Amino acid sequence: MYTLGINAVFHDSAACLIKDGQLIAAAEEERFTHFKHGKRPVPFSTWELPFHAIDYCLCIADIHVNDLEHVAYSFDPYLLVGEQYRDKSTIEIPFENNGKIDNNDWLNVWDPLFLSSIINARAQLNDGYPHHLQKRFIGANIKPEQWHYVEHHLAHAASAFNCSPFDEAAVMTVDGRGELATTTYNFGSGQQLTRIGQVNMPHSLGLLYEQVTTHLGFLHSSDEYKVMALASYGNTDFVKDFREMISLSANGQYTITNQNFTERFGPQRLRHHEFTAHHFNIAHSLQLVLEETLLDITSWLQKETGSANLCMAGGVALNCVANARIRDAKAFNNIWGQPASGDDGTALGAALWIDAQQRKSNEREFVMDHAYLGPEYNDDEIEKFMKWSKVPYRRMENIAEETAEVLAQDKIIGWYQNRMEFDPRALGNRSILASPINPEMQARLNEVKDREDFRPVAPVVLEEEAANWFESAEYSPFMLFIYDVKADKADRIPAVRHTDGTARIQTVNEQQNKKYYDLLKAFYRKIGVPVLINTSFNTLGKPIVCTPRDAIECFWSSPFDALVIGSFIIEKNADINSNPDIQTTTITQQMPESAAVAVTE
Missing domain, CATH: 3.90.870.20 (Carbamoyltransferase, C-terminal domain)
Incomplete structure (x- = not known):
């Protein structure tokens, strides 16, 4: 059974192919198009399907798109527009009330177009492929029952647990945002995941880090690792400020108070302008408070699950300094992180999840011990x-x-x-x-x-x-x-x-x-x-x-x-x-x- 996994939301557009529980190919779209993070210079381009990466995956298996049994897409738009629209062929997205969301202040002007693109993604796969890739797409006819939307953070969690070396583990995913969730906690056993809790928008550790990344003159959703590196040069001058922004409560919950960074930290640094000790200190303080918060959360998660193992994914799981703090705290004996912890990895998680559900398999058949899954040339x-x-x-x-x-x-x-x-x-x-x-x-x-x-x-x-x-x-x-x-x-x-x-x-x-x-x-x-x-x-x-x-x-x-x-x-x-x-x-x-x-x- 072939299952194609797709990520085409936010950034890091990617595709992967699972055959009977085994990962046989995976690649990011940027490697083929040369657009970093899959972002073409137009606002809605990130939502285009990763046709080049899909074509590569099909090529590895030497199959046509119609040979796929299932397609898993790592975002569920109906969590935003409402379940009542899931089986309708056409819908009018009700953004005056925004479906099930009571507080929609965090939505932006592009969200209706964004969700419309996702809801019509199956039609894109069947009809929207580039002409020069038609060999593996022409005549595509993926049916509604073959198409599966997988909640974004469930896809992150499956990418972490379902190819880890553990039979059971606590699973933590932290990123900017999914549909509603920004942080989730799961317990994994076999091939199944049980949701323990989650933090929803607009409260997001990932988005806070992104906002500071922007304030320091970098590109958000791209340059956060530069802030992590910059942090090593600073001191704790602004730790109190960041601690005031994040309020932790029981069961892994937290809230983040919206702040005016210009009022707190002064003007935003302009790109290519000189770095000063002031910028180093902002980065250092942010990084330290992120680590403190994650340590509190993982301590609770270990007690809640009783597991000796932790799996991590989501963009924040690429923060190797914070990961080391969690490791050294020793709440968990063993930690495994998904190497493609960003949104590219959700293509893998969505495909693994749907493959296991459709084959009704609870036995682990794949452990990810390397990431060499892309094209090669002899x-x-x-x-x-x-x-x-x-x-x-x-x-x-x-x-x-x-x-x-x-x-x-x-x-x-x-x-x-x-x-x-x-x-x-x-x-x-x-x-x-x-x-x-x-x-x-x-x-x-x-x-x-x-x-x-x-x-x-x-x-x-x-x-x-x-x-x-x-x-x-x-x-x-x-x-x-x-x-x-x-x-x-x-x-x-x-x-x-x-x-x-x-x-x-x-x-x-x-x-x-x-x-x-x-x-x-x-x-x-x-x-x-x-x-x-x-x-x-x-x-x-x-x-x-x-x-x-x-x-x-x-x-x-x-x-x-x-x-x-x-x-x-x-x-x-x-x-x-x-x-x-x-x-x-x-x-x-x-x-x-x-x-x-x-x-x-």
């Missing part, structure tokens, strides 16, 4: 494109050893291998890699990627060596937690040590990603350090690269030193005339199909 496809584009390259005899040698020379490389990550963070298949030994490397990488200078870079470390370099480090394949750099190792890996002494680590073992693991082992043998810098293969404002064309364009337009792509290496300073192994053949042929995958209308 050596033949890569080489064909490099020849077509007249790129000088050479084939490597030993990818790990030769790449490690380049890294040992303090060079920056693009690393492009196997299947793309389904995740906002590169995890070793679409990465920029560098040695962590030179303390100037963090600044060099921020310059290469045109990032703010306060931004840290993250390390990847051999799983078996992690605890020797980072305090109490353990299995952490998804970069969801920070750890302190060990004092006796700090001078050996200064580039990955943030100003507060921490690092957001990724561990890797041979089973998860053999090429990546072998590279780390080779670097360890040469240098004596089992750590590399791993940052995402993209530049400012661009999504992580997907196709060979994306990788090569990004490489040649940025000051990288080398690109390792499949079995090949491209070096900018290579002496073409003196190296007979470098391929420079001029050929005349059509652009290969693999190069055109990401081309849009």
Whole structure:
């Protein structure tokens, strides 16, 4: 049984495909269209279906859209417009009373159009696909009984629990907003979730963080991780202000008092203007109070459920500093976070939930131990494109050893291998890699990627060596937690040590990603350090690269030193005339199909 999962609300539009309980493909729409977070420059575009990501998922299974048994959409519009409209073919959205919502002050001018688009999403799938993708869509006929709306936070919760390693767990989801809920608490057992409680709009920890993100001159629903990084430079000057905004009560409930940030904190910082200690202190205070609030909530949730395990999803679950505070508080023995905790992951959660319900399965059939679920290109496809584009390259005899040698020379490389990550963070298949030994490397990488200078870079470390370099480090394949750099190792890996002494680590073992693991082992043998810098293969404002064309364009337009792509290496300073192994053949042929995958209308 094939079940397609779709997210096309708010941001991070994505699709995934489940076959009989197993996840076989998942991807974000941005990787194909090149619009960051799936947002085209028009207000309603986020609600367009992720046709390119859907097409990719269908391609992996080699099926047509009509071969799908079910489609799960990670938002239920009828929770807003009213259940009485669910079975009607056409409705007039009653926004003068707003259905079941008594207090609708938080609604905005786009919500009627937003909900109309979602209610008509099945028609979009059947009739609205782009012409150049018609191979897998033409003649589409998804019937009403095949189409399932899944509550947004239920989709988040299922993405966290239904592919976790736990048979039972407490489940917490925290984000900006769903239909009504902004925070939910569930207990998971088998494949089922029981709702314990929820916090509704307009009270939202996620939206509070977004609002401060805007006040600090960043893009909301995009740059919250920058605020998290900025927080390490500040102090607690505004902790009292944020504590006054958030009122906690029993059973995980909280309210947030609307505040005029300009009155409290002064004028909003303009983009590209200088950061001051004032901005650092706002970020630090916000981050600290968020952590305090989540610690109180998780303490209650553990007592309520009695579980030793916690699963987390929602955009706030990408806050690795807060995650580490929850881990270190030890209310729960084990914590698992969904790597695609943003709205992209709701496509996965919706599909897993509907798959389990339709097959009436309560047995766990899938554990998510990696996120390599996107497109891949083999050596033949890569080489064909490099020849077509007249790129000088050479084939490597030993990818790990030769790449490690380049890294040992303090060079920056693009690393492009196997299947793309389904995740906002590169995890070793679409990465920029560098040695962590030179303390100037963090600044060099921020310059290469045109990032703010306060931004840290993250390390990847051999799983078996992690605890020797980072305090109490353990299995952490998804970069969801920070750890302190060990004092006796700090001078050996200064580039990955943030100003507060921490690092957001990724561990890797041979089973998860053999090429990546072998590279780390080779670097360890040469240098004596089992750590590399791993940052995402993209530049400012661009999504992580997907196709060979994306990788090569990004490489040649940025000051990288080398690109390792499949079995090949491209070096900018290579002496073409003196190296007979470098391929420079001029050929005349059509652009290969693999190069055109990401081309849009």
